[in-house]
Amino acid sequence: MPPFDWRDWLARARRLWRTSLQLRTVAITVALSTVAVTIISGYMSLSIATNLYEARKQQVLAEARQATASAQQLFDSSVTQTGTIDLETANSTAQTTIRAATSNPGGTQYAILRSEGQSSAQIMQSVTSRELDISVISSELESQVTRGDGSVYAQAVSLSTAAGVDPGIVVGGAIEVPTAGQYELYLVYNVRDVQQTLDFVQQTLVIGSLLLVLTIGLVTFFVVRLAIAPVRVAADTAEKLAAGQLEERIPEKGEDVIATLARSFNRMADSLQRQITQLADLSRVQQRFVSDVSHELRTPLTTIRLAGDVLYDQRDQFAPATARTAELLHTQVERFESMLGDLLEMSRFDAGAAQLDIEPTNLVRLVEDSLEGIRPLAEEKGSELRLVAPGGYFEADADARRLRRILQNLLGNAVDHGEGRPVVVYVDSDADAVAIAVRDYGVGMSAEELERVFDRFWRADPSRQRSTGGTGLGLAIATEDAHLHGGALDVWSIEGEGSCFRLTLPRRPGRPLTGSPIDLPPVDPLDAALAEIGGGPDD
Template identity: 30%
Template sequence: MLAYLLIMCVAFYLVSATLIRLVGEYLFSQKADDELAAARAMAAAAESPLAGRDAEALWSLARDGAGQTGRVLVTDLYGTVQADSLSLLNGARLSRRETAAALNGQGETYGCYFVGEGGSSVSARAEADSMVCVYAVPVGGETPAGALVYITTSQTAYRSLMRIQTQMLTWLALVTAAVMLISLFVSRFFTRPIAELNEGIVEMTRGDFSNRVRVRGKNEFAQLAVAFNMMCDRIESLDKARSQFVSNASHELKTPLSTMKILIETLMYQDPMDPGMTREFLTDINKEIDRLNSIIGDLLTLVGIDSGEKPVDMKPLSVADLLNDNMRRLQPLARERGIEMTLSVREQVMVNGSASRLTQVFYNLMDNAIKYTGRGGSVRVELNRREKKAIIRVIDTGIGIPKEDQPHVFDRFYRVDKARSRETGGTGLGLSIVKQIVLMHGGHIEVASEENKGSTFTVELPESPRENA
């Protein structure tokens, strides 16, 4: 703002200075033309009295020509004053430049200057604050016989110039003040949203993510405010998810620990138990340790995926082979539970991925399908290829997932039926790991399910580009 103001003031000052100069020149040239004509007329009239050395006639000519405020001097060829309207320099020699030029036959000369405080010695009549002009005109045509010096003083020209200058300065001050006010207002208008945004950011760095900035209008600042608010929403939800995750994780870890503590205390403080009972307690403790181990393992997996590092073993893989391997590993479990498990590969597809990570995906999905399907049910795994994508479906005829739970099954630690899932050993981390891995591979996962009819998990993975080439 200050920079603009400075530029404006300098520009205005330059314009007004130029204007004052132009007006001054105009006033001066008007005056000079008139006065030079008068000087010429006087020089013509002085020609014969000067030639005839008629001092009386010269003096009266000088006096009449000088009028109230001027002065007229007539010199001979040597610059000696023959007549002075003020009768001060009679007989003295003028050595002024103007006179010399007129006497040497170089023609008329004139010059004007301003007289400040104190007046001027040249005119002896000039008051302070006036303009003095000196005209020197040769007397006597081709070969001059002398010179006539006409000195005028005028306050009007000077005063009008001064008046213009004062007016200009007043305008300059007024315009500056107006510009200052306007730019103050405009900069307020522009900086207020920035100040608000800044406040929001400061609040956020203090850890308060609930703050939102006001959105006004539709300009760039409004867009910035909208983007900032969106970012706040996202951070707030991430912050909530994080604390939720920490509390869930602590709770999940605490449960087996509490169980173990009770079991161990019973073993410690009870009178000698029979060996069968002791073994049963120890078996339970061992189970809880396994559970702790699997939770911590899952958490470490999630941390690994969250860190965003691409797994080192990314390479083109046959999806059918991966599905087959997992099928073989889970077949015994399915058989034990009386579930029929089948794999149908409609088309071979290669994907670029990590074998270990994708194994986790398929293993978890098939494991869930078996876990949440009752005896006599079936689990069918399909592989298709569509629009350069591998489409993997894991379809079961199990208990299904209620509509309201479906959006949450991929959340960390989310279990539909808490009690039963814990019995089956689940932590609720399986599907969140699955989702993270699928996203990491540039894929997509969704669930369709109907309670008591079964669930279908569909995974889409982009086909490996090498396969296309």
């Protein structure tokens, strides 16, 4: 049997708490009910205990007054006509009178003690009950009794018995014994019956509170289960709809709010199904149309390209106007062929037919080849091409043809919009991902342009003279190529400060990306990139 792992158990409990609305509702309800019932039960227990004690206290005070008055009357009546008193007989009779005047289920003990600091003609012997521990009479109670103002005083005490410790009440009062001076009468009441009654009440309150909380928990469980069951059915149905099972619906039962929700949900699902079906049909028609038209245009375009090449090669033999026409025809046919190739590629992406040709690829070498290919155009524009590769794991499993196409598009855009300033390419990697960033210091883009930069057939400035591309599909195809690798193509740009496109790919296909080895924009400062030419971002 494997050892108990409390961390795993705690993780499972947290996961269950986060995922179960029913558990959270029942637990919170039971917790709040427990707090409320505990407060109410505690208040009731305290009130009952106070009332029981006060009632018993008043009872023993009344008995003590009666016993004290009876003892005082007995001593007064024991004086003979000669002014003498038989103290021993009076004392014995007083004890009998005290026992008769008190009744207590727990038993009543008594003590008749002579007050200290007095002198008299006679002294009556102090007496106490056989089992009375005189130490229960505190000095505070004794000082109150010795004042002799005719009142009786009570104090709560703990009594040691054979069965343990019982609660008790000590009541004391002063008695004047003729010829013998002042004596103190103490009555000790065992109120174990009151404690037993209080224990029973408290036990009843605890059991009743537990049963009440349990009942509340069970009622909450069934009510929440009844209320959550339709929500769970709706959630399952929504998951199935999201997975493509458009025919799924919620069962409609009754006329309550849940049934109204089911009918509304089903109407929404019907509407979504119709719209999704229409959009899917329209998308298939559009994809078929683009694919068919692109393929059909291949044959006439090839013929036009051959004829145009013949005319372009013989342009020196034509008149200047005719030669210029041949050059324009050659340029536009090339652009048309490029656009047709882009359309065919997009149709493959839309149809899900695009596939990767994976092979180990050295990114630094791939970037160097791409930089050499774009260098003539960069020199014509006056932009210096720089490569920053600090070192790392530069090999990755990727489709080199698609990566080269992405780089050609990013480098072409950087040169076209770089305003003759340097274009810096960063290559870096870690154990999980590789990244390439192309940074220019040209015109940059606004926030509105950033939101549309990857849209198909969109260009930031259609009137701007471009040396590469121009169909508006380059970044859209680059994004699809990045997603096909399981990577991402991100952009940063500020007007007047330039732009930076970052391509991040997993080193092995199928692994999720958790970050990029290159910041966006790269942390390499602009001054370091421009130090050798003595320029700055505003030069």
